[in-house]
Amino acid sequence: MSEPLVIVGNGMAAARLVDELTKVALGRYAVAVIGDEPRLAYNRVLLSSVLAGETTSQDIELRPASWWRDRGVTLKYGCLATEIDVGRRELKIENDESIPFSKLVLTTGSSPLRLNMAGADLAGVHTFRDSRDVDLLLALAAQKRRVVVVGGGLLGLEAAYGLAKAGAPVTLVHLIDRLMERQLDAPAAALLKSIVERKGIEILLNANTARIHGETRVEDVELADGRLIPADAVIFAAGIRPNIALAKEAGIPVNRGIVVDDHLQTGASGIFAIGECAEHRGVCYGLVEPAYEQARLLARHLAGREASYAGSIVATNLKVSGVSVFSAGDFIGGEGSESIVLSDINRGTYKKLVIADGRLTGAVLIGDVTDALWYHELIRMQQPTARIRADMMFGRSLAMRSEAA
Amino acid sequence: MTIVAPDLRAVKTTCAYCGVGCGILATPDGRGGAAISGDPDHPANFGRLCSKGSALGETLGLSNRLLYPMIRCGEGKMERVAWSDALDHVAHRFQHIIARDGPDAVAFYLSGQLLTEDYYVANKLMKGFVGSANVDTNSRLCMASSVAGHRRAFGADTVPGCYEDLDEADLLVLVGSNAAWCHPVLYQRMLVNKQKRGARMVVIDPRRTDTVGDDDLFLGLKPGTDAALFSGLLVYLADSGVLDRDYIALHTTGVDDAIARARSMAGSVGATALATGLSEQDVATFFQMFANTPRVVTLYSQGVNQSAQGTDKVNAILNCHLATGRIGLPGASPFSLTGQPNAMGGREVGGLANQLAAHMGFTPPDIDRVRRFWKAPRIATHEGLKAVQMFEAIARGEIKALWVMGTNPAVSLPNADGVRDALKKLDLFVISENVISNDTVDAGAHVLLPALAWGEKSGTVTNSERRISRQRAFLPAPGEAKPDWWIMGEVARRLGFGAAFSFASVADIFREHAALSAFENEGARDFDIGALQSLSDSDFDAMAPVQWPIRQGADPQARFFAEGGFFSSDFKARFIAPEVPALRTETTPARPLRLNTGRIRDQWHTMTRTGESPRLGQHLPEPFVEVHPDDAARYGVADGDFARVTTDYGQCTLRVVVSARQQRGMLFAPIHWSEANATGARVGSLVAPVTDPFSGQPENKATPASIAPYEYVFRGFALSRRPIEFPAHAWVARVAIQGGYGYLFADNADLTGWQSWLQAIATDDLAEYKDFGGGVYRAACFDGDRIDSCLFIGPAHDAGDWNVVKDLFAADRLGGDQRRMLLSGKSADGLANAGPIVCACFGVGRNTIGEAISAGARSAADIGAKLKAGTNCGSCIPELKRLVAESALNSRQQPQLTAAN
Numbered sequence A: 001m002s003e004p005l006v007i008v009g010n011g012m013a014a015a016r017l018v019d020e021l022t023k024v025a026l027g028r029y030a031v032a033v034i035g036d037e038p039r040l041a042y043n044r045v046l047l048s049s050v051l052a053g054e055t056t057s058q059d060i061e062l063r064p065a066s067w068w069r070d071r072g073v074t075l076k077y078g079c080l081a082t083e084i085d086v087g088r089r090e091l092k093i094e095n096d097e098s099i100p101f102s103k104l105v106l107t108t109g110s111s112p113l114r115l116n117m118a119g120a121d122l123a124g125v126h127t128f129r130d131s132r133d134v135d136l137l138l139a140l141a142a143q144k145r146r147v148v149v150v151g152g153g154l155l156g157l158e159a160a161y162g163l164a165k166a167g168a169p170v171t172l173v174h175l176i177d178r179l180m181e182r183q184l185d186a187p188a189a190a191l192l193k194s195i196v197e198r199k200g201i202e203i204l205l206n207a208n209t210a211r212i213h214g215e216t217r218v219e220d221v222e223l224a225d226g227r228l229i230p231a232d233a234v235i236f237a238a239g240i241r242p243n244i245a246l247a248k249e250a251g252i253p254v255n256r257g258i259v260v261d262d263h264l265q266t267g268a269s270g271i272f273a274i275g276e277c278a279e280h281r282g283v284c285y286g287l288v289e290p291a292y293e294q295a296r297l298l299a300r301h302l303a304g305r306e307a308s309y310a311g312s313i314v315a316t317n318l319k320v321s322g323v324s325v326f327s328a329g330d331f332i333g334g335e336g337s338e339s340i341v342l343s344d345i346n347r348g349t350y351k352k353l354v355i356a357d358g359r360l361t362g363a364v365l366i367g368d369v370t371d372a373l374w375y376h377e378l379i380r381m382q383q384p385t386a387r388i389r390a391d392m393m394f395g396r397s398l399a400m401r402s403e404a405a
Numbered sequence B: 001m002t003i004v005a006p007d008l009r010a011v012k013t014t015c016a017y018c019g020v021g022c023g024i025l026a027t028p029d030g031r032g033g034a035a036i037s038g039d040p041d042h043p044a045n046f047g048r049l050c051s052k053g054s055a056l057g058e059t060l061g062l063s064n065r066l067l068y069p070m071i072r073c074g075e076g077k078m079e080r081v082a083w084s085d086a087l088d089h090v091a092h093r094f095q096h097i098i099a100r101d102g103p104d105a106v107a108f109y110l111s112g113q114l115l116t117e118d119y120y121v122a123n124k125l126m127k128g129f130v131g132s133a134n135v136d137t138n139s140r141l142c143m144a145s146s147v148a149g150h151r152r153a154f155g156a157d158t159v160p161g162c163y164e165d166l167d168e169a170d171l172l173v174l175v176g177s178n179a180a181w182c183h184p185v186l187y188q189r190m191l192v193n194k195q196k197r198g199a200r201m202v203v204i205d206p207r208r209t210d211t212v213g214d215d216d217l218f219l220g221l222k223p224g225t226d227a228a229l230f231s232g233l234l235v236y237l238a239d240s241g242v243l244d245r246d247y248i249a250l251h252t253t254g255v256d257d258a259i260a261r262a263r264s265m266a267g268s269v270g271a272t273a274l275a276t277g278l279s280e281q282d283v284a285t286f287f288q289m290f291a292n293t294p295r296v297v298t299l300y301s302q303g304v305n306q307s308a309q310g311t312d313k314v315n316a317i318l319n320c321h322l323a324t325g326r327i328g329l330p331g332a333s334p335f336s337l338t339g340q341p342n343a344m345g346g347r348e349v350g351g352l353a354n355q356l357a358a359h360m361g362f363t364p365p366d367i368d369r370v371r372r373f374w375k376a377p378r379i380a381t382h383e384g385l386k387a388v389q390m391f392e393a394i395a396r397g398e399i400k401a402l403w404v405m406g407t408n409p410a411v412s413l414p415n416a417d418g419v420r421d422a423l424k425k426l427d428l429f430v431i432s433e434n435v436i437s438n439d440t441v442d443a444g445a446h447v448l449l450p451a452l453a454w455g456e457k458s459g460t461v462t463n464s465e466r467r468i469s470r471q472r473a474f475l476p477a478p479g480e481a482k483p484d485w486w487i488m489g490e491v492a493r494r495l496g497f498g499a500a501f502s503f504a505s506v507a508d509i510f511r512e513h514a515a516l517s518a519f520e521n522e523g524a525r526d527f528d529i530g531a532l533q534s535l536s537d538s539d540f541d542a543m544a545p546v547q548w549p550i551r552q553g554a555d556p557q558a559r560f561f562a563e564g565g566f567f568s569s570d571f572k573a574r575f576i577a578p579e580v581p582a583l584r585t586e587t588t589p590a591r592p593l594r595l596n597t598g599r600i601r602d603q604w605h606t607m608t609r610t611g612e613s614p615r616l617g618q619h620l621p622e623p624f625v626e627v628h629p630d631d632a633a634r635y636g637v638a639d640g641d642f643a644r645v646t647t648d649y650g651q652c653t654l655r656v657v658v659s660a661r662q663q664r665g666m667l668f669a670p671i672h673w674s675e676a677n678a679t680g681a682r683v684g685s686l687v688a689p690v691t692d693p694f695s696g697q698p699e700n701k702a703t704p705a706s707i708a709p710y711e712y713v714f715r716g717f718a719l720s721r722r723p724i725e726f727p728a729h730a731w732v733a734r735v736a737i738q739g740g741y742g743y744l745f746a747d748n749a750d751l752t753g754w755q756s757w758l759q760a761i762a763t764d765d766l767a768e769y770k771d772f773g774g775g776v777y778r779a780a781c782f783d784g785d786r787i788d789s790c791l792f793i794g795p796a797h798d799a800g801d802w803n804v805v806k807d808l809f810a811a812d813r814l815g816g817d818q819r820r821m822l823l824s825g826k827s828a829d830g831l832a833n834a835g836p837i838v839c840a841c842f843g844v845g846r847n848t849i850g851e852a853i854s855a856g857a858r859s860a861a862d863i864g865a866k867l868k869a870g871t872n873c874g875s876c877i878p879e880l881k882r883l884v885a886e887s888a889l890n891s892r893q894q895p896q897l898t899a900a901n
Helices: A012-024 A044-051 A065-070 A131-142 A154-166 A186-198 A245-249 A288-302 A372-381 A386-392 A396-404 B051-059 B083-101 B116-130 B144-154 B164-168 B184-197 B226-239 B245-251 B255-266 B269-276 B280-292 B310-324 B343-349 B364-374 B387-395 B416-423 B484-501 B506-518 B537-542 B629-635 B751-761 B802-810 B816-822 B846-854 B860-867 B877-900
Strands: A003-008 A029-035 A074-077 A081-085 A090-093 A097-100 A103-106 A110-112 A125-127 A147-150 A170-173 A202-204 A209-213 A220-223 A228-230 A233-236 A240-242 A258-260 A271-273 A278-280 A315-320 A323-329 A337-344 A349-356 A359-366 B011-014 B023-028 B034-038 B070-072 B078-080 B106-110 B135-137 B171-175 B200-204 B217-219 B296-300 B333-336 B401-405 B428-433 B447-450 B459-462 B467-471 B593-598 B624-627 B642-646 B651-658 B666-670 B703-710 B714-720 B731-737 B740-747 B766-771 B776-783 B786-794 B837-839
Touching (some): A003 A012, A003 A097, A012 A029, A012 A288, A044 A154, A044 B877, A081 A245, A125 A131, A131 A147, A147 A154, A154 A170, A154 A186, A154 A233, A154 A315, A186 A202, A186 A323, A186 A337, A186 A349, A186 A359, A315 A372, A323 A372, A359 A372, A386 A396, B011 B467, B023 B051, B034 B051, B070 B083, B083 B106, B083 B401, B083 B447, B106 B116, B116 B135, B116 B343, B116 B364, B116 B459, B116 B506, B135 B387, B164 B184, B164 B296, B164 B333, B171 B184, B171 B280, B200 B280, B217 B280, B226 B255, B226 B280, B226 B310, B245 B310, B255 B269, B269 B280, B296 B310, B310 B333, B343 B459, B343 B506, B364 B506, B387 B416, B459 B506, B506 B537, B624 B629, B624 B642, B629 B651, B629 B703, B714 B751, B731 B802, B751 B766, B751 B776, B751 B786, B786 B802, B802 B816, B837 B877, B846 B860, B846 B877, B860 B877
Parallel strands (some): A003 A029, A029 A074, A125 A233, A147 A170, A147 A233, A170 A202, A258 A278, B106 B135, B106 B401, B171 B200, B171 B296, B200 B217, B401 B428, B428 B447, B593 B666, B624 B651
Antiparallel strands (some): A081 A090, A090 A097, A110 A240, A209 A220, A220 A228, A315 A323, A323 A359, A337 B766, A349 A359, B011 B023, B023 B034, B070 B447, B593 B703, B642 B651, B731 B740, B766 B776
């Protein structure tokens, strides 16, 4: 008899976990997936592509229904989990149904922050998280609504790009003096800004959103310096918050996220958490890569194999508003480090490698990301780089040729 | 469109460079350029050309041309003026100075690149009408010792042999001649003789040059000991019974004194070896070869001539040929190789301070004859000042007006810094030039007169075998440039000598020159082209290459002196007993080495022409000093690094080339670079101004010198579409490159300074690579898809590959990948190129995906299975799908396109 394993959340982490489980522990668990979004798991990373019209909502589905069926997964989507009864090892869902579990995995993800300010509850204030948001934003863009996106991080840029591409006039306001400050140094951010601006998006930096004006709907966004930006809609994209309510109410220890150990197990035995909702060694990851790594390790653990998660060395490696961006490690380069920089601004290229103690410790790349993974590997492996320093910037193949010579 | 206009046909002319005098076919392209090829009919080269001649087409641009007369105005700036004003000014100032200080206060300094007709007018004006013999020429630096040696031995400046002798000799002895680099077409001719007829070659030179083949006898003698070697040879010939007693008795005098003197300085093989630093075996081998080979040609060039004992060296060589009667016979002759296209023409008109005209000297009968012919009442009656002495007189303030034509004495003369300073003292400094800037122009010229350049001017030149060839124009005169003869004629007219200078054409001048050569000659003078004095204009235009003498009513004559007939009063040749060889200067502990100077294969003189050719810039792009490995170790200089070479006269900073081809105790540096194209590499500034007592030729090849390492932290190069100014602290050498201007440089200043420097000249489209910690800065700016300018600087091992970047610079358009790799300064050839990254998670590029699709992948899932692309975050799946779709579309369209074609 298979052990009942229940996964709460039907996102990318859940899909990957099922995939990994079928590879390492086929038949050991009877898997049920409970998700509140009313559709099959999809690739959330591609929502901005859907918004931008580069792909369809249909196309971003991770796996067809048959895939789930073939793996014997009980799939309940559009279904909210309401309570975990740790003692009775049951998960309560809508309509007072209960699902017993032997093992429970929380992949509840995160939610966008709604800034606490006057007017934040007006009609026309949205977030950008799931495919329902995308449908709303597409409608806005179709009507050529003036949109203000609050937040110049990855999410905000993606929303702004998608909206602009879909036809809406977009202004992006960002509190900090540069875009994506957690991933980019100043020149990289400046280059990204100029490229994004060329796509027709107005960007205001050092712009602190003070309040939103409007009778019933959004009319203007007011900045702390008094500037008024006329707007029909506002998208908050100023950060995310792990979804921890379910765990917290069940008495499972939480901090910012649901606290897990190196086996991805929460404070409650047999209950695990992975993905954006989890907090491991004090870190909540907001990217898909660590979630996948966690899914792989948890699957091995659940299969009874030796598996321990030591955290992820995160790299940002994606397309932002159609621009390839890579960032990893100490990309600023502080005291005691040196930087090598290649810039070809008109070609949309900026590359910086940070070296400390003869090792690559950080990198930021805009435009040309050909060798991003190699840099990432060099950073992770902490290999001495003195011999390839002269050619490292121009890629692995040149550096290897010179080293061989 | 490659239609050639019917009038753009090949013009037969003669090369602009060395004294071989190769015939050239120039086919103008109608856009200011021309296709250049060798003239198969010309007897000097039969269609062959060397690297320099072949590249003449790359030197026809007008970028650095002087196009209008210019005069230094009140504020010291050069300003364009009308020809009439410039000529009035020159004539007026000359007139004033002559009236005030006498005719010897003025001088002309001419060039072996002037045409014979230009030379003739200059010589006639100065000697005949101004009344001074202060007419000298850069040929003084080139073959004056040969002239003096010829005159001492033969009674005239006669080259006895001809080029066919090189084909017919069994032994070719090259003395102080790097013919492989400096007279390449003749050298090739000699190689053919070696291959076809088995001729042997002996190369006598302190340096093992490229002229030395594997199977040749190389005699790397001590500098300045050539006369000892040939004296030893004379003794050996005498002792071996090889002397031609009949010839000696019938046609020569002085053999006993000469042999006695030779015996005293090199009386045996052993003594010769001791005097020259050669091994006895090598000396003996050479002596035997010479003694046993009747068909022997001894060729000599700067290594013999550019010496304070140059004339003695020449005579020591001539003695051996006279003593064996091996002169003027097929395959047997001494042979002076001249360095310039018309050094011989200059000698023919007498454009040297110690000759009067047409191979006549300053003897009373000659003076009288020329006076009558020219109708020149004020004719000069004594020798003028030879080049080195002329500039010393300028420095002393004795010569107050100087007119330089077509040469660059601030670079080429010994003690060139002193020359440059002297030029600044002149009351009047006139230059007729092609270029708007060179070291001499920049030394403070008062008047610049634009002269026609090669390809524009028309007249005659004479090569090393006495062959007169036409140089013909195949390009229009640019700007307001004029022939030199016209410029001088106009000044002469303004000085009141119009009647004597009423030449309407270059043919007019040639006819007068020919007439003077024959005037009261009757066989008394070697130079006689009287048969040409009545050529019609059209005959002159069509004149085929012809060897002199061409006496009226006499048969042509290819060689001299086989039957005697020397041009002395007794018709006999003179054996000259040379002095014991001794260099004029001595090394000291402070100047322990000797600096030899010379040429490189692909440059000529001060590079004002060859320096414009990208092809020629590739061979040896930087000024350098060659050092023997032992000396390099001793003085702490290393190959590829920099060194300072210092003499009592100046200092240069040069790249070091360590080579065992160099003799211990000697340095070698090429003469070509100047302030106009390099920093501190004007080797003329190092050379001692000591001269031969007979020829006045300076000893350019043995100045005591020291060498010390000089460190530059950074090396680099810059390429630009326009000339660029470098900061004064940098060492720079300019190199012509395809599509623009190249600069190789070295420096010790901060990299940030170079970044600001580049940014100041850059376009808006700038790419930069900065590794300041690693000492590297590279940047390129673009004009559309092509490089506009770029700068590469770094430590010596990481300055970037100039050749790779040069090739990219030459391209009109840089592809994306080329631009991506440009600042690596390395070739990207053969590197795997994945293309722009599509799958960020697995680093899979578009090219790789394209290959997978070509290999059969039909969906994103297929690609994922094969390359993993799209199997992690999946964000690239839409792009993967698009690539598959595009590829399907292309393959469907392909047959249609083919069908449409």
